Amino acid sequence: xxxxxxxxxxxxxxxxxxxxxxxxxxxxxxxxxxxxxxxxxxxxxxxxxxxxxxxxxxxxxxxxxxxxxxxxxxxxxxxxxxxxxxxxxxxxxxxxxxxxxxxxxxxxxxxxxxxxxxxxxxxxxxxxxxxxxxxxxxxxxxxxxxxxxxxxxxxxxxxxxxxxxxxxxxxxxxxxxxxxxxxxxxxxxxxxxxxxxxxxxxxxxxxxxxxxxxxxxxxxxxxxxxxxxxxxxxxxxxxxxxxxxxxxxxxxxxxxxxxxxxxxxxxxxxxxxxxxxxxxxxxxxxxxxxxxxxxxxxxxxxxxxxxxxxxxxxxxxxxxxxxxxxxxxxxxxxxxxxxxxx
Amino acid sequence: xxxxxxxxxxxxxxxxxxxxxxxxxxxxxxxxxxxxxxxxxxxxxxxxxxxxxxxxxxxxxxxxxxxxxxxxxxxxxxxxxxxxxxxxxxxxxxxxxxxxxxxxxxxxxxxxxxxxxxxxxxxxxxxxxxx
Numbered sequence: 001x002x003x004x005x006x007x008x009x010x011x012x013x014x015x016x017x018x019x020x021x022x023x024x025x026x027x028x029x030x031x032x033x034x035x036x037x038x039x040x041x042x043x044x045x046x047x048x049x050x051x052x053x054x055x056x057x058x059x060x061x062x063x064x065x066x067x068x069x070x071x072x073x074x075x076x077x078x079x080x081x082x083x084x085x086x087x088x089x090x091x092x093x094x095x096x097x098x099x100x101x102x103x104x105x106x107x108x109x110x111x112x113x114x115x116x117x118x119x120x121x122x123x124x125x126x127x128x129x130x131x132x133x134x135x136x137x138x139x140x141x142x143x144x145x146x147x148x149x150x151x152x153x154x155x156x157x158x159x160x161x162x163x164x165x166x167x168x169x170x171x172x173x174x175x176x177x178x179x180x181x182x183x184x185x186x187x188x189x190x191x192x193x194x195x196x197x198x199x200x201x202x203x204x205x206x207x208x209x210x211x212x213x214x215x216x217x218x219x220x221x222x223x224x225x226x227x228x229x230x231x232x233x234x235x236x237x238x239x240x241x242x243x244x245x246x247x248x249x250x251x252x253x254x255x256x257x258x259x260x261x262x263x264x265x266x267x268x269x270x271x272x273x274x275x276x277x278x279x280x281x282x283x284x285x286x287x288x289x290x291x292x293x294x295x296x297x298x299x300x301x302x303x304x305x306x307x308x309x310x311x312x313x314x315x316x317x318x319x320x321x322x323x324x325x326x327x328x329x330x331x332x333x334x335x336x337x338x339x340x341x342x
Numbered sequence: 343x344x345x346x347x348x349x350x351x352x353x354x355x356x357x358x359x360x361x362x363x364x365x366x367x368x369x370x371x372x373x374x375x376x377x378x379x380x381x382x383x384x385x386x387x388x389x390x391x392x393x394x395x396x397x398x399x400x401x402x403x404x405x406x407x408x409x410x411x412x413x414x415x416x417x418x419x420x421x422x423x424x425x426x427x428x429x430x431x432x433x434x435x436x437x438x439x440x441x442x443x444x445x446x447x448x449x450x451x452x453x454x455x456x457x458x459x460x461x462x463x464x465x466x467x468x469x470x471x472x473x
Contacts, residue, residue: 276437280403283434283456284353291359291457298460299366312355 009035010125013050013057013085015078017042017066021113025061025090028118043068044077051081059108059125064091064098075102086132088124090116108132155251157184158241164188164205167241176253178225189249194223213238219254231255274330282323285316292316346372346393347467350382350412351401351432356456360399363463371467379407383415395426397466399458402433409433413447422449430466432458 010033016022022040029036039057041047043066060082066074078087086108089099099110108128111120149156155173159166169184177184177192193201200220204212217234224230233252240246292309296302302309347364349357357375364371374389376382382398389396402409409431421427429449434456451469454462 279437280433280435283436284403287434287456288353288355288359291356294457294459295359295362299362302362316355 009037010058011037011056012039012125013047013060013082014038014040015042015044015047015066016040016061016063016090018063021063021090024116025121028116028121031118032122042066044074047078048081051078057082057085059128060085060087062087062089064089064093072098072101072105075105075107079106084136086128088128152250155253156249157189157251158239158246158248159189161238161245161247164190167244167246173251176224176251177222183225192222194221194229197221197223212236219258222251231258270330274327277323277327277330282320282327285319285323288316289313289320344372344393345395345397346374346389347397347399348382348385348389349373349375349399350377350379350404350409351375351399352377352404353401360458360463363458363460364467367460367463368467378404379409379412379415381406382412383407386416386421390421390424390427393426396424396428398427398429399432399466400429402431402435413449416449417447428469430454432456 012029014022014025016025026038029038039050041050045068060078062075062078064070064074069077075087075089087106088108089102089110090113091110092113094112102110108131109124111124149168150170152170153172155170155176157166157169157173165188166184169179169181174181174184179187190198190201197220204217204220215235215237217236219231219233222230222232231254233254235250235252236247238245239248241248292313296306296309349360351357361373361375364373374385376385379400382400386396386398400409400412407415413429416422416429428451430451431453432455433453436455452466454466458466
């Protein structure tokens with residue numbers, strides 16, 4: 001941030017009741033700013049209207065004591081009215097405790113009238129504008145992250161990594177888990193687990209910090225306020241939240257997905273059963289047929305029992321036929337189920 | 343002492359075919375047949391000490407006690423210490439997992455898919471005979 005010659009128009013709001021001071025301030029300003037508009041008011045009452053109507057002032061110069069109101073009360077009123085404008089206080093008295101109070105309240109600068117000159121005022125105004133812009137952009141970024149947190153359709157929360165207390169939750173978490181924000185804030189991450197799953201959480205919390213840096217924590221069972229159990233994929237990451245070492249968590253309900261996978265697994269098992277039947281059961285009469293033919297080829301003596309072996313060949317062929325029919329029926333049943341489920 | 347072949351299989355036609363084939367390769371070799379594992383186990387116990395060499399041809403898929411259960415029982419009875427016993431799995435399965443499982447058991451000398459060819463039988467009889 002450097003003090004550069006102002007090329008854009010500077011719009012200054014001045015609240016000052018002393019005509020002599022006002023004259024001096026105006027002079028200092030005209031000396032340094034090329035394009036300048038000044039709106040001047042002598043008391044708060046008359047200034048209120050100007051401040052309300054879409055205040056696009058670059059800066060507000062405020063005398064600490066006006067005829068109708070003064071001191072910190074005045075500062076509060078002006079700050080409220082011009083939330084989007086940096087405020088510089090001009091005062092005749094060096095009251096440090098009040099000065100500190102004002103600065104912590106978000107006032108950009110406090111200048112003593114006795115020490116005022118064009119250089120000092122110019123510098124203070126430019127700094128105030130730049131700094132205010134920077135603070136605003138930080139606030140906007142904070143707002144943006146807050147929105148991202150709140151408007152993502154997946155439940156998220158932040159918890160204290162020492163006490164495991166829940167520090168913040170988003171709207172999706174409130175909707176999914178059924179607890180209100182206040183309820184969440186009085187809970188720990190233990191409270192969203194069914195009692196029989198606490199050991200899973202403790203197992204997870206006991207692993208080393210390095211491993212916990214992996215965003216994907218695994219699939220866990222959580223419990224909603226209404227007692228329903230859900231399967232969730234958990235992603236988490238370390239975060240510094242309002243100065244506390246915390247973790248931000250994203251929870252993705254995969255209950256339905258797991259159900260689908262189970263359905264697919266069941267179908268796979270049926271297919272495996274068919275494959276097994278083919279390997280074991282179908283090959284039984286088939287290998288018997290090959291065995292009989294082999295025997296007749298290799299042992300001519302057995303030709304004496306041809307009638308017997310032919311009957312066995314016929315029996316095996318019928319058995320094979322039956323098995324194949326059964327497999328066809330099973331496969332058809334599998335197809336029908338497929339169409340119903342998908 | 344003599345050699346003996348114990349066929350444990352629930353398919354009577356298979357039993358006949360194998361008996362006939364062995365009869366051609368080694369006429370006079372004693373052959374016993376059982377329909378399932380439990381019977382095979384009882385038979386095995388009675389002949390265990392009476393023969394120089396016992397060759398078991400074991401099917402997998404059988405009623406009452408299947409081939410795997412038979413092998414487990416043999417292990418419990420510590421039959422793998424028996425120098426005169428050779429067990430060969432002869433199954434209609436060509437399933438890889440069965441072949442792998444067979445490989446895991448220290449009791450199983452080899453695995454064959456049905457039908458047994460003369461070459462297979464020659465290998466079994468040669469392998470099974472005591473040196």
